[in-house]
Amino acid sequence: MAEGVKPRVKAPKKAAAGETVTLKTLISHKMESGQRKNKDGSIIPRSIINRFTCEFNGKSVIDVTLEPAISTNPYFEFEAIVPEAGEFKFTWYDDDGSVYEDAKPVEVA
Amino acid sequence: MKFKPMSAIAVLALSVPTLGMADADDDSLVINGEIEIVTKAPAPAHLEGALDEIMSGWHFRDDATQAMEMDDFDNPGMLFVENAMGVWETVDGSEGKSCASCHGDVAESMKGVKAVYPKWNEAAGEVRNLQMQFNDCRTNRMGAEAWGYDAGPAKDMEALIASVSRGMPVNVAIDGPAKAMWEKGKEMFYTRTGQLDLSCASCHEQNYGNMIRADHLSQGQINAFPVYRLKDTKLTTPQGRFKGCVRDTRAETYKPGSEDFLALELYVASRGNGLSVEGPSVRN
Amino acid sequence: MEFSRRDTLALGLGAAALTVLPFQVNAAAEDAIAAFTGGADVAEGGVNLTAPEIAENGNTVPVSVEAAGASEILLLATGNPTPGVATFKFGELAGSQSASTRIRLAGTQDVVAIAKMADGSFAKAASTVKVTIGGCGG
Numbered sequence: 001m002a003e004g005v006k007p008r009v010k011a012p013k014k015a016a017a018g019e020t021v022t023l024k025t026l027i028s029h030k031m032e033s034g035q036r037k038n039k040d041g042s043i044i045p046r047s048i049i050n051r052f053t054c055e056f057n058g059k060s061v062i063d064v065t066l067e068p069a070i071s072t073n074p075y076f077e078f079e080a081i082v083p084e085a086g087e088f089k090f091t092w093y094d095d096d097g098s099v100y101e102d103a104k105p106v107e108v109a
Numbered sequence: 110m111k112f113k114p115m116s117a118i119a120v121l122a123l124s125v126p127t128l129g130m131a132d133a134d135d136d137s138l139v140i141n142g143e144i145e146i147v148t149k150a151p152a153p154a155h156l157e158g159a160l161d162e163i164m165s166g167w168h169f170r171d172d173a174t175q176a177m178e179m180d181d182f183d184n185p186g187m188l189f190v191e192n193a194m195g196v197w198e199t200v201d202g203s204e205g206k207s208c209a210s211c212h213g214d215v216a217e218s219m220k221g222v223k224a225v226y227p228k229w230n231e232a233a234g235e236v237r238n239l240q241m242q243f244n245d246c247r248t249n250r251m252g253a254e255a256w257g258y259d260a261g262p263a264k265d266m267e268a269l270i271a272s273v274s275r276g277m278p279v280n281v282a283i284d285g286p287a288k289a290m291w292e293k294g295k296e297m298f299y300t301r302t303g304q305l306d307l308s309c310a311s312c313h314e315q316n317y318g319n320m321i322r323a324d325h326l327s328q329g330q331i332n333a334f335p336v337y338r339l340k341d342t343k344l345t346t347p348q349g350r351f352k353g354c355v356r357d358t359r360a361e362t363y364k365p366g367s368e369d370f371l372a373l374e375l376y377v378a379s380r381g382n383g384l385s386v387e388g389p390s391v392r393n
Numbered sequence: 394m395e396f397s398r399r400d401t402l403a404l405g406l407g408a409a410a411l412t413v414l415p416f417q418v419n420a421a422a423e424d425a426i427a428a429f430t431g432g433a434d435v436a437e438g439g440v441n442l443t444a445p446e447i448a449e450n451g452n453t454v455p456v457s458v459e460a461a462g463a464s465e466i467l468l469l470a471t472g473n474p475t476p477g478v479a480t481f482k483f484g485e486l487a488g489s490q491s492a493s494t495r496i497r498l499a500g501t502q503d504v505v506a507i508a509k510m511a512d513g514s515f516a517k518a519a520s521t522v523k524v525t526i527g528g529c530g531g
Contacts, residue, residue: 062492067479071497072453075495081487
């Protein structure tokens with residue numbers, strides 16, 4: 001696992017059934033592009049988060065493929081429909097095989 | 110808003126689209142919808158004749174950069190604050206203590222601290238900035254190793270300590286025993302150095318609001334430090350920034366952590382007396 | 394500045410090419426678009442791409458894409474060493490076909506968004522972002 005990688009999610013704790021809510025996610029990650037060289041002139045190998053997904057109760061909200069042009073500490077903001085009470089599940093996939101997860105329960109008032 | 114003759118020319122040239130930004134804007138900064146930040150204030154008395162109004166560097170950035178500071182979730186500098194929260198609770202050194210062992214809740218115990226640093230320490234008989242104080246705790250109370258100046262954990266902790274004072278007015282003491290060092294810092298601020306023969310004042314007092322190449326010159330205030338710079342995607346402390354500035358005048362720089370830069374940090378901090386503590390901020 | 398006859402001609406040709414191809418992309422970007430669309434026609438309109446006209450720093454440029462009714466949106470930076478930025482696939486619980494992120498731009502260039510609509514058609518939007526070089530140590 002890459003060092004210091006930590007996911008953060010901002011999601012509402014409550015929603016009305018069928019409401020559209022805004023989600024924000026950020027994961028601390030250097031997103032080494034594979035374009036940079038180190039001091040001895042050799043290429044620093046690419047090491048990025050290459051995929052991010054968000055699901056609610058097992059159904060897909062968004063599935064993002066990331067390329068090295070996504071900035072350090074990848075940030076996404078998007079919208080989801082909350083049809084019923086349940087849980088958002090967020091998953092980030094690292095080039096090195098690591099998988100980082102976060103989950104946020106949502107109550108329906 | 111204050112224009113100097115040169116900036117009037119720059120504004121004329123730039124009012125023909127493409128670069129529509131020239132002087133500080135009039136936006137207002139509220140963080141997380143609740144922390145009101147004073148980003149413009151009357152200049153402190155010691156700046157009489159030099160500046161009428163002091164302004165946070167936030168006013169000199171574009172809307173997209175400004176917006177990143179208005180919500181902690183959008184501010185990548187807060188990632189480092191989170192790191193420091195972990196360090197705050199982590200026991201280190203021979204005494205089996207963490208920061209929290211003595212100081213408890215950081216948001217309570219450290220509230221207001223950043224606003225008055227650098228500060229004269231009577232027991233030690235010296236002016237100290239936050240990083241010096243951290244290392245005093247680490248070596249004398251925790252039995253832990255000192256952090257190198259501007260090492261990762263030291264910068265992170267500086268950001269955490271700043272974050273809990275956001276919105277409080279900077280109020281650095283410049284009289285009493287700190288005065289000698291403050292005078293030294295003031296002299297440095299106005300002394301031209303380097304092949305380019307520039308003082309801090311050349312850019313940040315006489316030309317703020319003007320463009321330097323494609324960028325905006327701010328007043329060089331440090332109320333919003335540490336800053337998360339989009340350019341290098343990490344935190345920069347005041348002394349780290351000073352080093353970059355002095356280097357850009359093509360001078361040999363002082364070392365971050367040196368007494369020279371401490372004097373400059375004290376003086377520059379005092380130029381922001383009246384602005385809010387704002388760090389960690391976001392700049393380009 | 395003096396222009397030779399040849400320079401002037403070349404400039405004229407360049408201008409003509411720009412007029413005919415307002416939507417100029419490099420070969421790698423064209424390949425990426427072709428891979429996404431399978432060579433299908435791409436209509437203008439129906440996609441909103443929000444990016445700053447001038448980015449203070451190319452390292453972190455905020456961009457948003459939106460295309461009502463899209464199943465996927467491909468985002469490209471046509472002037473980067475590799476043009477790919479991201480592909481957003483919207484699921485059944487997407488609240489809108491929109492997303493915002495922060496991207497790296499190697500210099501002034503066109504950012505392009507191509508949406509694949511639910512009916513299999515494609516639409517695009519492009520936006521030029523000027524990347525400024527900072528004054529101090531930039």
